[in-house]
Amino acid sequence: MTQSNTPSSSSPLNTIQSCIAADILAVNTVITHSLHSDVTLVNQVAHYIVNSGGKRLRPILVLLSGGLFGEVKPEHHQLAAVVEFIHTATLLHDDVVDESSKRRGQNTANAIFGNAASVLVGDFVYSRAFQMMVAVQNMRVMEVLSNATNIIAEGEVLQLLNIHNADVTDEAYLQVIHYKTAKLFEAATRLGAIISKASASDEEALSQYGMHIGTAFQLIDDVLDLSGNALDIGKNLGDDLSEGKPTLPLLFAMRNGTEAETETIKLAIESGGLEDLASVLNAVERTGALDHVRKVAAKESELACAAIAHFSDSPYKQAMLTLAEFAVTRNY
Numbered sequence: 001m002t003q004s005n006t007p008s009s010s011s012p013l014n015t016i017q018s019c020i021a022a023d024i025l026a027v028n029t030v031i032t033h034s035l036h037s038d039v040t041l042v043n044q045v046a047h048y049i050v051n052s053g054g055k056r057l058r059p060i061l062v063l064l065s066g067g068l069f070g071e072v073k074p075e076h077h078q079l080a081a082v083v084e085f086i087h088t089a090t091l092l093h094d095d096v097v098d099e100s101s102k103r104r105g106q107n108t109a110n111a112i113f114g115n116a117a118s119v120l121v122g123d124f125v126y127s128r129a130f131q132m133m134v135a136v137q138n139m140r141v142m143e144v145l146s147n148a149t150n151i152i153a154e155g156e157v158l159q160l161l162n163i164h165n166a167d168v169t170d171e172a173y174l175q176v177i178h179y180k181t182a183k184l185f186e187a188a189t190r191l192g193a194i195i196s197k198a199s200a201s202d203e204e205a206l207s208q209y210g211m212h213i214g215t216a217f218q219l220i221d222d223v224l225d226l227s228g229n230a231l232d233i234g235k236n237l238g239d240d241l242s243e244g245k246p247t248l249p250l251l252f253a254m255r256n257g258t259e260a261e262t263e264t265i266k267l268a269i270e271s272g273g274l275e276d277l278a279s280v281l282n283a284v285e286r287t288g289a290l291d292h293v294r295k296v297a298a299k300e301s302e303l304a305c306a307a308i309a310h311f312s313d314s315p316y317k318q319a320m321l322t323l324a325e326f327a328v329t330r331n332y
Contacts, residue, residue, distance in 0.1 A: 223297075
């Protein structure tokens, strides 16, 4: 049995997408057209990763934030594709760094095409994103996206430094989330506002929404890594632990567990092994670590909703509120 990670007709994602269905089709057209290369392998790898079943959350945020101001423009479609390309490039590189073989229930690009092809095509997707960004001819857009990609790269290096380090603080781990994951969410919502010529205060409000949503999504990913169904989440239980990543539930469990539990989790992080996965999961459950992190994620969701509370009611605003709820209640 394979996992498509495609939302059912009754899922919150389907509801969210319903008000921007035509715009999503327009973005998909931009993506397909812009991925073209005369180099066959570039086409193969790029199309494989882009069409491998992602939620397309970042493009959706560009469209929804633009819709708040009354109109989704062709520039929103272009930039929605740009942020998806930046995200795609980071996935290609991340899977090589993490030596991952599965993502979204499918083989990773590096598992199929090799590490060298994945890294080089990741570079192509990045550079194509910047070509598309320049075509919009908006210096503010270029400023936001160039700053975001730089911070994302810093986040990836910070995460690398934290691998197998069981002494990471909550603050240091949350910094990685803000840099590596939330920054592109923040950029996506900010771009929607910029193209709509929003006020500085509205632009800042939407960037805060994006940052908090991105943080909530990553925190729930951390929860699902230790509690989710492999078919739902598209990867094996404990994958982050096997890579030696000290996620927030593990940090909480170490602080609140018995001496033996703390030592078991510490050794699992430092060794990157899953030999003691059952004991780690028991400790995580017994200490209430998953509930703790869900509460942290719920607070982020509340802050995201508060950031857009002043906007007039519309299908776009309602979709953004639904997305904030989905961020913390999802199981995939």
